[in-house]
Amino acid sequence: MAVPIILSIGKGTQDVFLHSDEFNPHKQGKHIFTEIPLGIKMEVDDVTFSTGGNATNVAVTFARQGLQAQYMWPLGTDPVSGIILNDLDKESVDTRYVVQKDQYSSGYSLILIATNGERTIMNHRGVSTNKTGTDLDFGAIESADWIYPTSLGNGGMELLNKVVHAAKKGNTRVMLNPAGPELADPEKLRTLLEDVDVLCLNKEEMQLLVHGETLEELVRHGLQFCPVIIVSDGPNGVVASDGKTIIRAGMYEDVPVVDRTGAGDAFASGFLSQWVLGKSLKDSIIFASANSTSVVTKVGAKAGILPKGVRLHDMPLLEKPL
Numbered sequence: 001m002a003v004p005i006i007l008s009i010g011k012g013t014q015d016v017f018l019h020s021d022e023f024n025p026h027k028q029g030k031h032i033f034t035e036i037p038l039g040i041k042m043e044v045d046d047v048t049f050s051t052g053g054n055a056t057n058v059a060v061t062f063a064r065q066g067l068q069a070q071y072m073w074p075l076g077t078d079p080v081s082g083i084i085l086n087d088l089d090k091e092s093v094d095t096r097y098v099v100q101k102d103q104y105s106s107g108y109s110l111i112l113i114a115t116n117g118e119r120t121i122m123n124h125r126g127v128s129t130n131k132t133g134t135d136l137d138f139g140a141i142e143s144a145d146w147i148y149p150t151s152l153g154n155g156g157m158e159l160l161n162k163v164v165h166a167a168k169k170g171n172t173r174v175m176l177n178p179a180g181p182e183l184a185d186p187e188k189l190r191t192l193l194e195d196v197d198v199l200c201l202n203k204e205e206m207q208l209l210v211h212g213e214t215l216e217e218l219v220r221h222g223l224q225f226c227p228v229i230i231v232s233d234g235p236n237g238v239v240a241s242d243g244k245t246i247i248r249a250g251m252y253e254d255v256p257v258v259d260r261t262g263a264g265d266a267f268a269s270g271f272l273s274q275w276v277l278g279k280s281l282k283d284s285i286i287f288a289s290a291n292s293t294s295v296v297t298k299v300g301a302k303a304g305i306l307p308k309g310v311r312l313h314d315m316p317l318l319e320k321p322l
């Protein structure tokens with residue numbers, strides 16, 4: 001079998017994490033906050049630079065797992081766009097479909113890590129392509145084996161529709177783990193699902209699409225729309241089905257969480273990186289869980305992504321016929 005091509009589509013960002021003993025949580029009413037007096041110059045203890053953006057994070061999982069990982073999004077000529085491109089090059093992600101133009105810029109997030117592990121994010125979302133996907137190469141979508149579109153910025157549902165329809169035209173399969181703007185219109189998203197091959201969401205997101213209280217109910221209802229459904233619930237585990245069996249999995253390891261940025265990306269991309277190779281639902285879920293567990297032990301969305309050939313151990317998991 002030729003090495004599958006997975007094309008990831010969506011925004012990139014620069015994430016800058018600041019750690020300080022001064023970011024102390026205080027409680028007042030129902031708000032927990034840290035106080036930063038106006039006009040001071042504060043020393044911080046540590047700074048970590050990392051690139052982010054869902055599509056760039058998942059592309060790195062695919063590349064580290066030895067797949068033909070491609071990334072497509074119009075980038076700017078700003079410093080952050082350059083850093084994102086560099087990072088992807090270093091990871092052997094193919095960026096041939098990226099165009100760089102002055103009118104675009106990548107996102108930038110300043111993330112304050114408080115002493116209790118909570119975080120406050122200040123985010124500039126950058127300037128990205130429009131609803132019609134100007135400067136995206138729709139031919140690239142048709143020639144990939146799989147696409148993974150996410151964080152389409154201003155493009156929202158309209159662009160997602162266009163991307164998924166291009167995939168169908170080219171017989172390209174689609175994995176979806178939609179972000180905010182795509183989830184803002186659940187009705188439209190539901191109609192798109194008939195052209196989606198694998199859908200991965202967390203519990204709250206899935207509840208926007210279908211009824212259900214438990215993960216299992218949500219998965220069963222989701223199967224009416226899409227052949228493979230995965231619903232995660234943070235440390236409470238995950239339920240997944242491919243229409244043949246249904247799996248309930250717990251935590252891969254009870255690790256100290258350093259920074260949960262990228263957990264969802266590592267999980268979903270970890271799953272797809274195995275599924276495209278024809279691995280079983282169970283093996284794909286185990287790798288997804290191991291990948292996301294590793295990511296939450298490091299600062300940033302990419303540092304903990306597992307390399308190829310890492311030894312996995314068993315995890316609490318129950319598989320039964322659907």
Ligand SMILES: Nc1ncnc2c1ncn2[C@@H]1O[C@H](COP(=O)(O)OP(=O)(O)OP(=O)(O)O)[C@@H](O)[C@H]1O
Nearest residue numbers: 202232233234235238262263264265267289292293
């Ligand atoms: N505290 C944790 N300890 C170990 N593993 C974790 C923890 N939190 C998350 N994970 C792993 O990450 C996976 C995805 O997490 P979660 O369900 O929170 O996704 P998400 O809400 O989509 O995340 P994101 O906010 O990154 O999009 C979980 O199924 C689990 O395998």
Ligand SMILES: [Mg+2]
Nearest residue numbers: 177202264265
């Ligand atoms: Mg998520």
